[in-house]
Amino acid sequence: MASSIRIKNICELLIISGGKNDTRKKISCITIGHREAEEQFSSDIHLDAFIILLVLSGKGRAAINYKTYNIQANTLLLLTSAHLFHFYDCSDDFQCQCLFVSKVFTDEMDSTDMIYRRTKYGVRLYNEPVIPLEHPHAVLLAERLDSVNKNIDRTEHFYHKEVILNRLFALYLDLSDILERTNLPHTDGCLTRYESVIKSFIELLATHYREEHKVDYYAARLNLSAHHLTQIVKLVTGQSVSDFIFEMLFSEARNLLTHSKLSVQEIAATLNFSDQSSFGKFFKRKAGISPVDFRKDMKREEIAYSGSLLSYK
Numbered sequence: 062m063a064s065s066i067r068i069k070n071i072c073e074l075l076i077i078s079g080g081k082n083d084t085r086k087k088i089s090c091i092t093i094g095h096r097e098a099e100e101q102f103s104s105d106i107h108l109d110a111f112i113i114l115l116v117l118s119g120k121g122r123a124a125i126n127y128k129t130y131n132i133q134a135n136t137l138l139l140l141t142s143a144h145l146f147h148f149y150d151c152s153d154d155f156q157c158q159c160l161f162v163s164k165v166f167t168d169e170m171d172s173t174d175m176i177y178r179r180t181k182y183g184v185r186l187y188n189e190p191v192i193p194l195e196h197p198h199a200v201l202l203a204e205r206l207d208s209v210n211k212n213i214d215r216t217e218h219f220y221h222k223e224v225i226l227n228r229l230f231a232l233y234l235d236l237s238d239i240l241e242r243t244n245l246p247h248t249d250g251c252l253t254r255y256e257s258v259i260k261s262f263i264e265l266l267a268t269h270y271r272e273e274h275k276v277d278y279y280a281a282r283l284n285l286s287a288h289h290l291t292q293i294v295k296l297v298t299g300q301s302v303s304d305f306i307f308e309m310l311f312s313e314a315r316n317l318l319t320h321s322k323l324s325v326q327e328i329a330a331t332l333n334f335s336d337q338s339s340f341g342k343f344f345k346r347k348a349g350i351s352p353v354d355f356r357k358d359m360k361r362e363e364i365a366y367s368g369s370l371l372s373y374k
Contacts (some may be wrong), residue, residue: 070114071110071161072102086320087166088225090210094118094213095155097147105145105298109267111162113236114138115202119155121147123191126259127297130191135199137192142267144190144262145298148174158206162229187260198239247254258283258293262302270309272333276302311347314340318352319359325352 064347093101105124120133125146132138140146142164152223184341186192194202209228218224265279273279279302280290287302294302310332317328344352 063368066074069360071108073312074108074161082214082215084213084221084225087163088161088209088213090158090160090206090213092117092156092158095121095151095153096149098155098157102146105147107142107145107263108140108161109142109164111142111164112138112140113160113202113206113232114140115158115199115206117156117158117199117203119152121148121151126256135194135196137194137199137202138185139190139192143187143188143263147265160206160209160232175227188256192240192243194239194243198243202232202239205235208251222303225273225284247313255297258285258290259297263295264292264307266305266309270306271331272312274306274333276306279306306344307347311344314344314352315348315355317355325356328352329332 071086116132116134116138117135118134120131123130123138123146125134125138125140125144127145130138138146205228209225209232212218212224212228214219215221215224249309261283262279265282269278276287276291280287285288285293291302294300294305298305314328314332317323317331318325321328323331325341326337331335332340334340334343341351344355348355350358
């Protein structure tokens, strides 16, 4: 039986704690060890983000779009919202530097987004997203990631966002330069038919899930019958098309209930449910509690967490 797929916004990752720094809900850079890798990334996860993972030490395995890769120090992983991934068999000394840049942030990046697109290198890096680096290149990227991380916390800066973008420019330019100099894994230049369908489906879903909840819509956009799309997605991922749609909606519903001031009725409308009642039934089936109770629980947890931080200080 296939493991369940978790679809999350980066602010839902427990390893990301921004406190009052709302920017970390859109972009965050952290270093994780084997424990965090096992706790947060032990089953297939989809993040609506561009992700750079740089292995600093140790070794392990990464499953990306159902292919397995051995990873070790100086290994770079470049992932997009079209990738599903998880870690396993990580050694005790495993450490990985992680940059998560949400779609919300990349949509605001203007010319930086153009550099981001260049670093993807199209089909080749979608199909083979794991790249072994020479040690000096890994050291340079680690320094660039550290710089991004430090500037995310400079919230007092009058040009906070611009400073972050400046550091991202430097990171992406160095990344592009390294990729130009690296012998990327050879591919035949094209995805298999099924890989292409999965990639296009996930990208469509990330764009339209709030408005479009039916399999027929995605099938039509991909010039497939609903039955054929369902077969392909089920064969490759072990999940149904509806599983993906509903998990994406559930993830965004949790995000809006936790981080927005929208009423439950407004959230229902935002996610294109016919009314508040149908949204409430959907949410309770997934969460086991009503949207109102979920929001209350999140508020209580936030207050408790803030209190623990004050006690720690």
